[in-house]
Amino acid sequence: MTGPRRPLESRTYDAPRPEPGGAVIETVASEVCGTDVHLHHGQLQGVPYPIIPGHVSCGRVLETGGIVRDVLGAAIVPGQLVTFYDVFGICGSCWHCLVAKAGTRCPHRRVYGITTSADEGLLGGWAERIELLPGVRILPLPSGLEALDFMGGGCGLPTGFHAVERAGVELGDTVVVQGSGPVGLNAAIFAQLRGAARVFVVGAPRGRLEAARRLGVEDVLDLERVPRPEDRVAWVLDRTSGRGADVVVEASGNPAAVVEGLDMVRDAGRYVVVGQYTDAGDATLSPHRHLNRRHVTLLGCWGYEYTHLHRALVMMAKHRDRFRWAELVTRTYSLDEAGTALSEMEHLAVVKAIIQP
């Protein structure tokens, strides 16, 4: 991706060798997500174009630079099917890391396929091989999980996990998820696994809502059929004895959804904003009605830490028969079709789009 709104280019590189403590993997699959669409529109700050997109990926280990271990201490070996924490460079020694304990806000944090330039090497998943730099955390896929199981979750898996954890969903809660993209769908899954009795999804288009139903959601509301926010709020109140949901998770990307979502949450409930990864504009709310009088807890949720990816993967391995993540993959594309994949993702024609180089 050479720059905002420029056509994608195919480039050839020398085959990479791992640095000491690093690894090189042969890409099996990488995702195309909403972030890649935003990258292609130039909506993220400080992106060092040209970049190789694809932040969450998996592949087979070709070579390691000496002995490289996973977090459990086991050596990573050639042939292993692995993924990796796409974030690296979190320093562990700055104010954000040590005092605030907010690793996802560490100023040294970097992300494969987003803040890495193609001039630095194969640091993105839309490539036949990926260089894992020293310090990048490698996670073998648990046995029984295939590449497409994991990629059906993609970056939405740890992001949805983090949002649900941050929301503090409790046993028996009623949860509304705004947005039926991969983050919203994974939030709906993890809300159920965390003990929510009832989960509702508000979103569009139809195909994504059908996916939500297959994932055990009690009911879905189609934004395209119910265009007025007040009708959507009434739909939630109708299903919650007029009180609103215990927890609402915003995973829509639309600033207006935040005001609407605050109207869907009950008094003393919790609201988590995870869908505003790029600045899509402002929203106006009433501090009296939406916050103070409602006695609501309002939380932001930025990125995910290693722990979220690790535990999300454990849960995926355990619950893959109940939640069929692989079925969220609507279509796979070759590298040459990456432009088509981007455009189909932009128009929400797919739930999860995967590049298989």
Ligand SMILES: [Zn+2]
């Ligand atoms: Zn730091």
Ligand SMILES: [Zn+2]
């Ligand atoms: Zn993503």
